[in-house]
Amino acid sequence: MDKEARRLDVADALFRIAAREGLDGVSMRTVATEAGLSLGAVQRYFQTKDEMLHFAFDQAVQAARARLREIRPQSGGQTFPEALRRALLAFLPTDDRRLAEARVWAAFYAEAAVRPSFAASLDALDGEARANLRAAIVQGRQAGEVISDRSPEALAELILVVLDGLWWSAVRRPAGASTASLEEVVDTAVAMLSPGGADCP
Amino acid sequence: MDKEARRLDVADALFRIAAREGLDGVSMRTVATEAGLSLGAVQRYFQTKDEMLHFAFDQAVQAARARLREIRPQSGGQTFPEALRRALLAFLPTDDRRLAEARVWAAFYAEAAVRPSFAASLDALDGEARANLRAAIVQGRQAGEVISDRSPEALAELILVVLDGLWWSAVRRPAGASTASLEEVVDTAVAMLSPGGADCP
DNA sequence: ATCGTATCGATACGATCGTATCGCCATGGG
DNA sequence: CCCATGGCGATACGATCGTATCGATACGAT
Numbered sequence A, B: 001m002d003k004e005a006r007r008l009d010v011a012d013a014l015f016r017i018a019a020r021e022g023l024d025g026v027s028m029r030t031v032a033t034e035a036g037l038s039l040g041a042v043q044r045y046f047q048t049k050d051e052m053l054h055f056a057f058d059q060a061v062q063a064a065r066a067r068l069r070e071i072r073p074q075s076g077g078q079t080f081p082e083a084l085r086r087a088l089l090a091f092l093p094t095d096d097r098r099l100a101e102a103r104v105w106a107a108f109y110a111e112a113a114v115r116p117s118f119a120a121s122l123d124a125l126d127g128e129a130r131a132n133l134r135a136a137i138v139q140g141r142q143a144g145e146v147i148s149d150r151s152p153e154a155l156a157e158l159i160l161v162v163l164d165g166l167w168w169s170a171v172r173r174p175a176g177a178s179t180a181s182l183e184e185v186v187d188t189a190v191a192m193l194s195p196g197g198a199d200c201p
Numbered sequence C: 001a002t003c004g005t006a007t008c009g010a011t012a013c014g015a016t017c018g019t020a021t022c023g024c025c026a027t028g029g030g
Numbered sequence D: 001c002c003c004a005t006g007g008c009g010a011t012a013c014g015a016t017c018g019t020a021t022c023g024a025t026a027c028g029a030t
Helices: A003-021 A030-033 A039-045 A048-071 A078-091 A098-114 A116-142 A153-169 A178-191 B003-021 B029-035 B037-043 B049-071 B082-089 B096-112 B116-142 B153-172 B180-192
Strands: none
Touching: A003 A030, A003 A039, A003 A048, A003 A098, A030 A039, A030 A048, A030 B116, A048 A098, A048 B003, A048 B082, A078 A153, A078 A178, A098 A116, A098 B096, A116 A153, A116 B116, A153 A178, A153 B153, A153 B180, A178 B153, B003 B029, B003 B037, B003 B049, B003 B180, B029 B049, B029 B082, B049 B082, B049 B096, B049 B116, B082 B116, B082 B153, B082 B180, B096 B116, B096 B153, B116 B153, B153 B180
């Protein structure tokens, strides 16, 4: 029998509950019911609730890391602004499936304010994103596609801050709402990072 | 006896707990103990936990609204970039007291993802901030202090997004950490909104 | 065929939750 | 002086939580 596959099933059930009701709605029993299992079965795969939560959280972190790596290779022939725009929109919850994922992330994010082990993983993820972004900026700058009057570190930090802000703004949007204003903000932000994209005398 | 003052005392106790342990740590009993009262006393002032939470949340919203209004008057003689920089830094948790407040806000923010009545208040606050910011941008633009190749709405949205992102980045920072990188991001963002502040050919 | 083991449902236990109720006590009007 | 009333501590109750334990069932090895 495939133990890891069952753990993933349980984690999926947890995600569905967290997306609907937040982490408050997550208990051993509710997760078991959502997964179509008994309490005892869930307890076999996760001996404590903490272990279950950590597994689910790590799963989410791992998925985010994968998405991050998927972006990284300077996918052929794109200029930096194009690639950045695509990357930003890829991370934003612009459809209902992503919105559900994002709600789960929001719950974990809040939990990280109280649970240091969660915060550490988020910091690591942040650092990875920062490094990737910095590398892309340096590369884009050599091609003259990125403004050069600020350090790559400051620009990377700013972009990540904009991404975070956009992301939270999108999370609070009701399901099915328009994403037009989101894309407009993305465009504005991207334009400001491109030479000649800002207002020049 | 001043009933409203006692309600504020209880709400303060709730804030202290939420800052330390998140909303999970908030119960009728823990709040009562933190406030130096008995469970029965708290129940006199708030008949249900929901009522207590709503009161505390409304209190936080009201405080934020007051801070927002405090910013609004184009405080004499400042240029738009200066005023914006000051306003952004005013909202960010740059000291330990503000950091505690911000942790409470983060908890409420996450709760809003699940509790529509909270989300409605946040939306209203957001709308107010957006309107104020738009007015300031229009005014600053007449003085030639704001870039003019984007609509005031898009710029206001972008600034709010940056503020949100900065805010979350600050919340996750450990207490007492340096705020230098925060200020650098603020400076970068403000510079990009000022004519000639961006990289021009 | 029998036994050991893995799987899992059922149930129990103590703790904590929100809420409701009861009773003590102080205080002020009659 | 008495007593009614409002403030508040103590306690009770049912529900739900995380966790532990026990018994039934299925299955492969001896």
